[in-house]
Each structure stands twice: as C-alpha cells, then as structure tokens.
Amino acid sequence: MDVSSFYGRSEELTQIESWIIEDDCRLVTVLGMAGVGKTTLATKLATSIQDRFEYVIWRSLEYTTPGNHLLSELVSFLSNRQQSKPDINLLIHYLRTSRCLLILDNLETALNANLMGKYRSGYQIYGDLIQAIAKTKHKSCMILTSREKPTLVATFEGTGLSVRSLHLQGSQEIALHLLESKQLLGSDEQKQQLCDRYSNNPLQINMIANAIIELFDGKIGKFLELNTLLLSNISQLLKQQLHHLSELEWHIMYSIAINQEVTSVDTLAKSICPTVPQWQLLNAIERLIWRSLIEKQAKGYIQKPIVMEYVLERLKQQIL
Numbered sequence: 001m002d003v004s005s006f007y008g009r010s011e012e013l014t015q016i017e018s019w020i021i022e023d024d025c026r027l028v029t030v031l032g033m034a035g036v037g038k039t040t041l042a043t044k045l046a047t048s049i050q051d052r053f054e055y056v057i058w059r060s061l062e063y064t065t066p067g068n069h070l071l072s073e074l075v076s077f078l079s080n081r082q083q084s085k086p087d088i089n090l091l092i093h094y095l096r097t098s099r100c101l102l103i104l105d106n107l108e109t110a111l112n113a114n115l116m117g118k119y120r121s122g123y124q125i126y127g128d129l130i131q132a133i134a135k136t137k138h139k140s141c142m143i144l145t146s147r148e149k150p151t152l153v154a155t156f157e158g159t160g161l162s163v164r165s166l167h168l169q170g171s172q173e174i175a176l177h178l179l180e181s182k183q184l185l186g187s188d189e190q191k192q193q194l195c196d197r198y199s200n201n202p203l204q205i206n207m208i209a210n211a212i213i214e215l216f217d218g219k220i221g222k223f224l225e226l227n228t229l230l231l232s233n234i235s236q237l238l239k240q241q242l243h244h245l246s247e248l249e250w251h252i253m254y255s256i257a258i259n260q261e262v263t264s265v266d267t268l269a270k271s272i273c274p275t276v277p278q279w280q281l282l283n284a285i286e287r288l289i290w291r292s293l294i295e296k297q298a299k300g301y302i303q304k305p306i307v308m309e310y311v312l313e314r315l316k317q318q319i320l
Helices: 010-022 038-052 069-078 088-097 124-135 151-156 172-182 188-197 202-216 220-226 232-242 247-259 265-272 278-290 305-319
Strands: 027-031 055-060 100-105 141-146 163-167 295-297 300-302
Touching: 010 027, 010 038, 010 163, 027 038, 027 124, 027 151, 038 055, 038 100, 038 141, 055 069, 069 088, 069 124, 088 124, 124 141, 124 151, 151 163, 172 188, 172 202, 188 202, 188 220, 188 305, 202 220, 202 232, 232 305, 247 265, 247 278, 247 305, 265 278, 265 300, 278 300
Parallel strands: 027 141, 027 163, 055 100, 100 141
Antiparallel strands: 295 300
16 A cells, blocks of 8 residues: 555554564554555554564455465475465574564455354464464564454453554544645634544545535534435445344444443343343454454443444334
8 A cells, every 4th residue: 555645644554563573572462343444554653664574565355265275375485485374383593594574464354254253164264374473473564454353362462562452543634635635625623523423434534534525515513514424335344344233233333322321331231131141242343343343442332323223223224
C-alpha cells in the first residue's frame, strides 16, 4: 500500500515500534474493524523500521493460496534459494540466523468464519506457523493484521510477554483530515458530529464523504438531517463482518442494540441465559470482542453507532 501521504497514528506507531525494537516481541497483532486502517498502519510501521532487519517480507493472505506454498516460499527466500522444503523447523532456523520482519496482512481471510479463531480447510499451516513463531526463541518478528483475533494469539499474548496485540480504533485526527481534503461544506461542529457517528473509521468516513458530495452537493448538514448512517457501501461492509455470527451472537448483538447503552453481563444473562448456559454466553461475548463488534467498558458492553444501526435495521427487517 502507498503510504506516502500517511497521516496521524504517531502514538500507535511508537507503541508497536517499542514492542518490536525495545521489547523484542516475536509476534504483534493489529486488530480492528474493516476500514479502521490496520494495513496502512502495518505498512507505515514496516517502512519505518525496515533498516533494523536483514529481510522484510510482506504477504496479503487475501491473495495467498492454501497449503504449504507460503512456507516453501519463505524458506526459499531466506535460504537464498538453497532450500524450498515447507518445513516450519527449517524456517525457524533461518529466523534465528537472520533478523527478519514478516508481515501477514488480512489474516481473517484464512480463518473459518463459522468457527471463531480456527482456520479454513487447507489453511491450518498458518496457525502452525504463528504458533511456532510465538513459542520459539529467535530474533525475528511477525506482524499480523486481522479483523478477528486468532485463538493462538489470545493464548500467548500478555504484558511482559513476547506476544502483544493492539486493538486499533478510529482516529479523529485522520477522520477530520479526510473531511478537510474532500472540502465538504459544514461547521466544525457538523464535521465533528459526522466523524463521531462513524466512530472516526477512515474508510467509512471516506465512503460517506463521497456520498455527501454526490447526493447533497457536499453539504454535511443536509445529510445529518436525514438521521441515517446506512448507505449501501457501508451496509455491505458491515454485512461482510457480521454475516457469519451464530444465533447466540446475534441475540447478544440485538440485546445490546435494543438497550442503546452500555449493557451488563447480568442484563444479557436475564434475557438470554434461561435458554443457554452462562459459559456459552461468556464465550460468545468474548468472540464478539475478538471480532471488534462490541467493546468492553467499565459497566458492560457497547456497540459503535454504525454497528448498532445496522443490527437494529436487521432486526426490523426480520420482524417485518
């Protein structure tokens, strides 16, 4: 990705760079909703610290075939074409002898959408590779970007450990900059309101800004008067991320959306637990957090405004 016009995210860049350079982290995962800027951040980071590594390897799993092809490619590259056997132990050997930065982008495309944190058929090799890099001592680092947290990452991560995760949120700085670059018409208050409605998600802000230009001659106030968030492109974006939720996960999403405020575990348990064991409820809540669809706050769980509106609209359609 071209990051020549990269803007903001200095705090996040400093944090991850510190983990890798100062704390010698072996595995760093950047998590967040679609469009929040995971790939852009990872690209900028790799560009900034590439001089600290002998090799830098980037692969988007969105365009990678299943099986051992990637592993063979990595071994071949790091051995200067002397080896090509898809052997994880052999790869670890080269990660010990050379300092390598390996970035796997769009990890969620290798995950099974119906089995949280598990891999699709033929893609388990990526799970084995991640586990080996997380558990084995070496001097290299892998960066993952994903909409979902793999189970292995949750198992090995922690403060003071060599596996860390960053949950990337929207950036007000980037969102306002995007609106300024589009030259939309509106007061500072209207621009702030628009950014807040979309939780400062850069991709969503860019989509809605283009729609406001086409439909409302760039006038933010005219769009805000409609009091709606779900234009077609954004609805499709959310549908991709929520499409494979289980029935229990949908029940939780509906309950939080109907409350329209922070919802406690006790509240969810009263409406859901009579039909399912509490441990299943807690597991489902954890999975939704891993998918960045709900957020943990001091008194319970909340959804982003755009997610809440999508969930409520889906519930209305089901009722109708």
